[in-house]
Amino acid sequence: MLKRHQKLSLFGLLICSFFAFWGTNSVFAEEKTGIHLQMAPSIQDMELDPGAVYENNFTIANNGSSTLEYKININPYSVNDIDYAPIYSVKNAYTQITDWITIESGQEEGTLEPNHSEIINYTITVPDDVPGGGQYAVIFAEAKDTSNGDSIQDAARIGLIVSARVSGDTRISGEIKDIKAPKFLLNPPVSASAVFTNNGNIDMSARMSLKIENYFSGQVIYDGTSDPVEKKLLPNTERELSVSWNNVPRLGVLRATLVTELPEANDANTKVYTIIVCPIWFIAIIALIFIAIIFRIVSGKNENRHTRNNSKNNQGSSEKFNIQG
Amino acid sequence: MVKTKNIVAALGVVAGIGSAALPLTTFADVTNPQNNTQVIRATVENIFELSVIPNVTLTKTDISQTLAVNKDNENTDLEHVVEVKGNAYSGYTLTMGSNNAYDSLRYVADSSEEFGTAARYNDDVNIPASTSVQHGTSSWAYRTSTTPASDQTASIKGDYSSASWTKVKANSATADTLLSQASSVHAAFDDKVYVNFGIATSETQPAGVYEGEVIYTATASF
Numbered sequence: 001m002l003k004r005h006q007k008l009s010l011f012g013l014l015i016c017s018f019f020a021f022w023g024t025n026s027v028f029a030e031e032k033t034g035i036h037l038q039m040a041p042s043i044q045d046m047e048l049d050p051g052a053v054y055e056n057n058f059t060i061a062n063n064g065s066s067t068l069e070y071k072i073n074i075n076p077y078s079v080n081d082i083d084y085a086p087i088y089s090v091k092n093a094y095t096q097i098t099d100w101i102t103i104e105s106g107q108e109e110g111t112l113e114p115n116h117s118e119i120i121n122y123t124i125t126v127p128d129d130v131p132g133g134g135q136y137a138v139i140f141a142e143a144k145d146t147s148n149g150d151s152i153q154d155a156a157r158i159g160l161i162v163s164a165r166v167s168g169d170t171r172i173s174g175e176i177k178d179i180k181a182p183k184f185l186l187n188p189p190v191s192a193s194a195v196f197t198n199n200g201n202i203d204m205s206a207r208m209s210l211k212i213e214n215y216f217s218g219q220v221i222y223d224g225t226s227d228p229v230e231k232k233l234l235p236n237t238e239r240e241l242s243v244s245w246n247n248v249p250r251l252g253v254l255r256a257t258l259v260t261e262l263p264e265a266n267d268a269n270t271k272v273y274t275i276i277v278c279p280i281w282f283i284a285i286i287a288l289i290f291i292a293i294i295f296r297i298v299s300g301k302n303e304n305r306h307t308r309n310n311s312k313n314n315q316g317s318s319e320k321f322n323i324q325g
Numbered sequence: 326m327v328k329t330k331n332i333v334a335a336l337g338v339v340a341g342i343g344s345a346a347l348p349l350t351t352f353a354d355v356t357n358p359q360n361n362t363q364v365i366r367a368t369v370e371n372i373f374e375l376s377v378i379p380n381v382t383l384t385k386t387d388i389s390q391t392l393a394v395n396k397d398n399e400n401t402d403l404e405h406v407v408e409v410k411g412n413a414y415s416g417y418t419l420t421m422g423s424n425n426a427y428d429s430l431r432y433v434a435d436s437s438e439e440f441g442t443a444a445r446y447n448d449d450v451n452i453p454a455s456t457s458v459q460h461g462t463s464s465w466a467y468r469t470s471t472t473p474a475s476d477q478t479a480s481i482k483g484d485y486s487s488a489s490w491t492k493v494k495a496n497s498a499t500a501d502t503l504l505s506q507a508s509s510v511h512a513a514f515d516d517k518v519y520v521n522f523g524i525a526t527s528e529t530q531p532a533g534v535y536e537g538e539v540i541y542t543a544t545a546s547f
Contacts, residue, residue: 033378034377034378034406035375035377035378036374036375036376037374037375037376038372038373038374038375039372039373039374040372040373041372041373042372042373042411042415042417042544042545043415043545063374063376064376077544079547080499084547085418085420085499085502086418086420086544086547087499088542089496089497138544140542152403152430152522152536152537152538152539153424153440153536153537153538153539154377154405154538154539154540154541155377155424155538155539155540155541156375156376156377156540156541156542156543157375157540157541157542157543158373158375158542158543158544159542159543159544159545161544161545161547163547203547231546231547232415232547234547
């Protein structure tokens with residue numbers, strides 16, 4: 001007959017054994033309907049030489065529960081206007097790479113079983129006579145869920161951006177303009193914006209940062225210089241960048257330092273300016289005080305005038321009395 | 326002595342449960358921890374995933390694959406749940422638009438023909454894309470939300486006439502941006518948007534099946 005402590009020990013051992021087996025065998029597969037398409041990587045940067053041939057690859061995966069039919073397409077990559085919304089259908093001088101990319105034969109389309117992946121190989125054949133500069137394309141993996149019989153079918157495509165620099169006559173040129181930095185704020189945040197222009201033929205970085213100090217004490221209360229806003233500028237495009245800081249004191253005087261840079265073009269601009277933060281209720285109080293002071297002054301003048309008139313009248317009466325007397 | 330034995334036994338039970346809760350693969354090798362530094366370098370691959378899940382909200386007891394709509398009943402049941410996740414350092418952009426040159430729902434004249442081919446459709450009687458879904462007017466549009474239509478109040482879900490609808494754009498136009506993350510964020514992301522479609526018809530719209538195809542596109546941001 002086991003004693004009590006022996007029973008407890010045995011019980012503990014059983015518990016341990018149970019969890020050991022249960023922990024290794026319990027795999028719960030979650031049903032994932034619809035399209036779940038994964039791609040790795042999402043951007044490939046490369047240096048190309050005219051006349052050379054390059055091979056590369058990427059991986060697509062089906063993370064869903066349904067078999068996917070996929071096809072690979074190569075589209076030009078450009079952007080729309082200053083807000084940089086991507087466009088995948090407009091060809092220009094910087095999207096010629098679209099025609100240089102070839103997907104390995106037999107891999108242009110296929111089927112992906114659930115939880116399976118495929119390595120897609122592609123070749124870039126650079127013509128001999130291409131000019132130097134940036135070239136941009138996107139390789140899409142497009143999939144449809146053929147089991148979906150809805151009236152509105154859905155397809156999904158995920159893109160790999162191919163960003164290349166062709167050696168040769170490359171030109172780096174840009175400018176920073178339209179810097180906007182409000183100096184009077186009723187409410188947070190403190191924000192600033194600028195437009196960056198790339199006049200060259202290769203992509204470059206645009207960078208922007210903001211630092212905020214107390215105007216009187218010089219104490220730094222926000223320093224964004226260690227983590228600036230940084231984005232790429234494609235050739236022959238303009239892009240607006242902005243920075244902001246929300247934790248602004250409701251009332252105060254601040255000194256802001258706004259730095260805008262185009263590092264590759266050796267162009268930078270530092271703007272130091274004063275910001276007055278003044279909420280509307282404070283302005284209302286100041287206005288009321290000002291009105292009260294004005295009213296007090298005006299009413300004080302009227303009172304003095306009234307008093308002087310009264311004393312003149314009294315003096316006139318006494319003189320009359322004297323004359324009469 | 327008995328008390329001590331009980332304590333030891335109890336601790337044995339607790340230790341057993343605790344060690345069983347650990348995933349077995351995390352036990353580290355600590356046989357030679359002294360004066361043995363090793364550089365460990367790992368490359369984290371940049372990955373990106375887009376998922377699109379069509380979901381017909383359960384406002385009807387029969388979940389037919391074809392959205393039923395007639396002159397008296399608009400249909401706002403279809404919703405796509407679109408999710409973008411990954412660790413792309415540069416952020417991402419998700420857009421949506423029609424996957425062909427048509428922004429309208431096309432009338433299926435011959436269902437034996439392959440989906441998307443010209444022979445399948447009669448484009449003279451399509452349901453046009455619109456910026457509104459109005460009773461008695463043939464139109465279709467979409468709206469987006471951060472919450473599913475099934476979680477929204479009846480007034481929001483049913484108030485299709487005054488809701489803010491967006492016109493589906495043909496592939497010749499710049500697609501609409503549904504979600505984006507700026508490259509300055511530099512963080513992994515897992516974002517979701519619910520795309521709800523609304524369809525209405527006029528009295529004169531011919532009965533039949535109408536089809537459309539939208540495509541969701543996700544790319545890393547520059």
